[in-house]
Amino acid sequence: RCNLLWSAPKTLMIGWVDTVRICVIRKRSPVELQTRDVTEYLVDPVYTFQTDYYISGLGPLDDQLVLLGVPKECDAETGKAQRPVLSVADYKDCEFCELSTDSLNIRGYEEYSCNDYYLDMLIEENRFFIVSPKDIVIASPYDIDDRVNWLTKHGRFEKAITVLEEIGGKTMKHSVVTVGVQYLDHLLAEHLYEEAAILCARICKNDKVLWENQILKFAEVNQLRTISPYVPKTQEQALSPQIYELIFYEYLKVDPHGFLKIVQEWNPTLYKSGVIVNKVLEHLLTTEVDKNIYLEALALLYCYQ
Known part of the structure; x- marks a missing residue:
């Protein structure tokens, strides 16, 4: 089937068998009209090239070309048709260069030929419709959101965050924060607590609500000590x-030296020292280990009141 498409008022695209031809309708010069008995306009083929597949449809994508086709060779194992392919190609400067080629998962493709597929499009929206006897597939240019989706789906969160940071931090669907929270959850699930703590500081910055929500996740896995150096x-x-009191409680139970250290270093205005004093007194009733450390911390807490 010959495929014809006007990509512009005077530009005609032709796809036939395995050959693509781009033609321009131009007006003849006065000299040509005077010296020859010809029509005022002519069809001038400006680009011609061959493909590795039989062409089912074609269309413009900005300054590039979209091609729908079926590989010429049958599948070596089954002897039946292969999956149709959707290619994006650059054809300027008299060179044909395929920029990307994707095989399409179409139901029943083994029984179809190139004439069983049809490519339609909304040129203004750069949206393409691949039509087969059983399926209609909608294709559009790959954008930042698509890239972030793919990266997060394949666990490449760090790269996804970098992509977003390069364009200002967010798109219509994603942001450094939303992807960062996904990444944080992934790291916690993998027990990579130190990496999760560093990431938390990177994505939360000055957002107090976000900080508190993420810190509670560390509390659930008893890793408040890991996040404590990064907390505002x-x-x-x-x-x-x-x-802050939750962090104190965890240190109090499992790390007396760490508990004393944060009592010494943290500004007492961040927490209610009276609440911590009561917890220390309760703890002293049930432990005989490192009592001197707890008593030293208790003395400091009394001084802060």
């Missing part, structure tokens, strides 16, 4: 006192 500690960025 200035008055301008201070979180809810309860968040």
Whole structure:
């Protein structure tokens, strides 16, 4: 089947068998009209090239060309037709160069020939419709959201975040924060707590609500000690006192030296020292280990009140 398409008012695309021809309708020069008995306009083939497949349809994509076709050779194992392919090619400068080629998963493709497929399009929207006897597939140019979707689906969160950062941090569907939270959940599930803590600081920045929501995830897996070095500690960025108190409680139970250290280093205005004092007193009633460390921390906490 010969495929004809007007890609512009004076540009005709022709796809026939395995050959593509781009023709331009032009007006003859006055000299040509005077010296020869010819029509005023002519069809001038400006590009001609061959493909490795039989052409089922073609169309323009900005300055490039979209081709729908069926491979010439049958499948070596089954002896039946192969999957149809959708290619994007550059054809300027008298060279034909395929930029991308994708095989399409069409139901029943083994029984179809190139004439069983049809390519339609909305040129203004760069949207293409691949029509077969059983399926209609809609294709559109690959954008940033598509790329981020693919990267996150394949677990390449770091690359997805980098892509978003390069374009200002967000698109219509994704942002550094949303992808970062996905990545954070993935790291926690893989028990990569230190990497998750570093990422948390990277994505949360000055967002207090986001900080608190992510810190609670570390609390669920008893890893508040891992996130504690990265938690905001200035008055301008201070979180809810309860968040800092949760971190104190974890240190109190499992790391007395770490508990004393944060009592010494953290600004007492970040938390309610009286609440921590009560927890220390309760803990001292049930432990005989490292009592001197807890008593030293308790003395400091009393001084802060």
